[in-house]
Amino acid sequence: MADLLEIDAVCASYGRIQALSEVSLKVPQGAIVALLGSNGAGKSTTLNTVSRLVPVTAGQIRFAGEAIQSWPSHKVVSAGILQVPEGREVFRDMSVRENLDMGAYRRNDAAGIRRDLERVFEYFPKLQERLQQKAGTLSGGEQQMLLIGRALMAGPRLLLLDEPSLGLSPLLVQQIFAIIERLNREGLTILLVEQNAAIALGCSSYAYILENGEVALEGPSEHLRRDDSVRRTYLGG
Amino acid sequence: MDLQLALIFLQQGIASGLVSGSVYALLALAIVIIFKTSDVPNFAQGEVFMAAGYVALYLFVFQQMPIWVVLPATLLAAFLAMALFRRVVLDQVAKSAKDLVYLVIATLGLSYVLKGLVRRTGFGDTPRSFPALVPTDSVMIGQASVTLLDLAIFGTAVAVMAAFFWMFNYTKTGRAMRAVGMNPKAAQLVGVDLRRCHMLIWGLSGVISAIAALLISPKILMTADMGSIVMLAFAAAIVGGFSSLPGAVVGGFIIGIVENMVGLFISSRAIVLAPFLAILIVLVLRPQGLFGGKLTIKKV
Numbered sequence: 001m002a003d004l005l006e007i008d009a010v011c012a013s014y015g016r017i018q019a020l021s022e023v024s025l026k027v028p029q030g031a032i033v034a035l036l037g038s039n040g041a042g043k044s045t046t047l048n049t050v051s052r053l054v055p056v057t058a059g060q061i062r063f064a065g066e067a068i069q070s071w072p073s074h075k076v077v078s079a080g081i082l083q084v085p086e087g088r089e090v091f092r093d094m095s096v097r098e099n100l101d102m103g104a105y106r107r108n109d110a111a112g113i114r115r116d117l118e119r120v121f122e123y124f125p126k127l128q129e130r131l132q133q134k135a136g137t138l139s140g141g142e143q144q145m146l147l148i149g150r151a152l153m154a155g156p157r158l159l160l161l162d163e164p165s166l167g168l169s170p171l172l173v174q175q176i177f178a179i180i181e182r183l184n185r186e187g188l189t190i191l192l193v194e195q196n197a198a199i200a201l202g203c204s205s206y207a208y209i210l211e212n213g214e215v216a217l218e219g220p221s222e223h224l225r226r227d228d229s230v231r232r233t234y235l236g237g
Numbered sequence: 238m239d240l241q242l243a244l245i246f247l248q249q250g251i252a253s254g255l256v257s258g259s260v261y262a263l264l265a266l267a268i269v270i271i272f273k274t275s276d277v278p279n280f281a282q283g284e285v286f287m288a289a290g291y292v293a294l295y296l297f298v299f300q301q302m303p304i305w306v307v308l309p310a311t312l313l314a315a316f317l318a319m320a321l322f323r324r325v326v327l328d329q330v331a332k333s334a335k336d337l338v339y340l341v342i343a344t345l346g347l348s349y350v351l352k353g354l355v356r357r358t359g360f361g362d363t364p365r366s367f368p369a370l371v372p373t374d375s376v377m378i379g380q381a382s383v384t385l386l387d388l389a390i391f392g393t394a395v396a397v398m399a400a401f402f403w404m405f406n407y408t409k410t411g412r413a414m415r416a417v418g419m420n421p422k423a424a425q426l427v428g429v430d431l432r433r434c435h436m437l438i439w440g441l442s443g444v445i446s447a448i449a450a451l452l453i454s455p456k457i458l459m460t461a462d463m464g465s466i467v468m469l470a471f472a473a474a475i476v477g478g479f480s481s482l483p484g485a486v487v488g489g490f491i492i493g494i495v496e497n498m499v500g501l502f503i504s505s506r507a508i509v510l511a512p513f514l515a516i517l518i519v520l521v522l523r524p525q526g527l528f529g530g531k532l533t534i535k536k537v
């Protein structure tokens with residue numbers, strides 16, 4: 001199938017520190033692709049170059065065939081690329097409802113927004129119960145649900161998920177990933193950043209492993225799951 | 238002082254305090270919306286206020302333009318000046334220097350530029366007053382004497398603040414502004430155009446300052462130094478907690494009333510101390526300000 005997102009030899013740096021050197025990866029339409037790696041490998045930086053929060057110093061990023069590496073961040077959102085950031089980046093002093101409304105910031109189709117709100121409530125009934133609660137007072141798991149819900153409110157074509165399992169109980173991780181797989185079955189393309197390699201390799205079709213800002217290894221997730229070096233380093237033996 | 242007189246003073250102090258307080262409240266609001274979203278105290282707010290007053294004076298008195306042209310032209314000039322300052326100067330400074338201190342220094346620079354410009358034109362050499370658009374006949378409210386102009390100042394200020402609160406709390410644009418203040422990264426991730434949002438906020442802050450100038454300049458002698466009134470607006474913002482909009486407004490009225498009370502009950506020479514007195518009392522009793530959230534220690 002055609003590639004929805006292509007990252008082609010992208011370099012990025014923070015001041016003099018080179019964070020990414022010639023990272024290339026592809027996300028086919030309709031797939032879940034995993035991006036793995038240890039702390040500081042450059043996973044979040046990769047997502048942020050796509051979301052246009054981090055400047056690209058070399059290389060190209062294409063979305064549905066169009067070069068987007070010099071777009072402003074809001075244009076990327078309008079095109080349908082939505083990032084669910086790591087850490088609890090909610091609007092703390094806004095209600096859950098307002099956070100979800102912010103997700104639809106670039107849309108004007110009232111009917112479509114209402115439909116997507118219903119859909120978010122269907123995935124995360126917890127959010128509907130807490131519509132008026134301040135987002136900052138939600139539990140960690142609820143905030144993660146809110147972040148995903150907020151991104152869904154934009155009507156995305158591609159979801160960039162940054163460590164959705166971080167800091168959640170095993171049960172919650174299962175629930176979140178059940179929803180991620182369901183979203184994918186319903187047609188959403190997903191680039192999934194994870195440190196939990198076992199679960200990421202379980203739900204993705206293809207995976208890349210970053211080390212020190214470079215792609216160290218890539219392949220179908222099933223192969224990587226059986227690869228000895230991957231097992232030793234990322235799957236704990 | 239007998240009780241009767243004290244009661245009259247009390248009423249007069251509140252009435253006059255609400256009038257001067259509405260100007261402090263407007264300016265404090267202009268300062269706080271910028272601080273909440275840019276983390277920068279805009280030290281040029283007083284000079285923007287002053288320059289807007291002179292733009293109006295120039296158009297109305299020297300160019301003899303009709304008032305229905307002067308008012309929108311002044312507000313537009315204030316909007317554009319502030320929006321462009323944000324876009325051209327601050328964005329550029331922010332790009333090359335990560336530290337917020339440089340942005341603060343840039344606002345100090347703007348204040349000197351504006352003052353210098355007004356001085357160069359020479360309009361500020363002789364103190365003038367903007368002609369009052371509303372009659373200055375006195376009316377009694379209770380036992381306090383105020384002018385119709387005072388009532389117009391207070392009424393307009395309250396209406397402007399109400400409109401602004403509505404915009405900030407209930408419109409999509411206002412929600413985006415609050416989002417930028419809370420979490421600029423998350424705001425970008427949902428598609429807020431940060432640059433445009435900041436320009437809009439700085440522009441609106443300029444408009445609010447210009448309205449304050451148009452309201453008060455018939456009552457004062459305009460000079461190039463009239464922007465120093467902004468110290469009282471900063472005092473108001475501090476009293477209110479510095480990042481709370483309702484706090485800024487309430488703080489403005491408190492400073493106005495305290496100032497007038499001190500003038501009436503103690504001495505007109507003690508007025509300059511009044512705002513510091515108010516800050517001192519509030520900060521001792523409530524270090525985070527009247528409307529400030531919990532105190533958080535910022536890591537530096």
Ligand SMILES: Nc1ncnc2c1ncn2[C@@H]1O[C@H](COP(=O)(O)OP(=O)(O)OP(=O)(O)O)[C@@H](O)[C@H]1O
Pocket residue numbers: 014017019037038039040041042043044045046086195
């Ligand atoms: N804003 C920043 N300024 C300077 N350096 C940064 C910044 N953000 C990230 N880095 C550096 O870039 C490198 C890659 O960071 P990145 O956040 O992309 O890693 P990551 O793979 O997402 O790690 P983690 O799993 O811990 O989230 C790290 O060495 C990090 O220290």
Ligand SMILES: [Mg+2]
Pocket residue numbers: 043044045086162
């Ligand atoms: Mg990361």
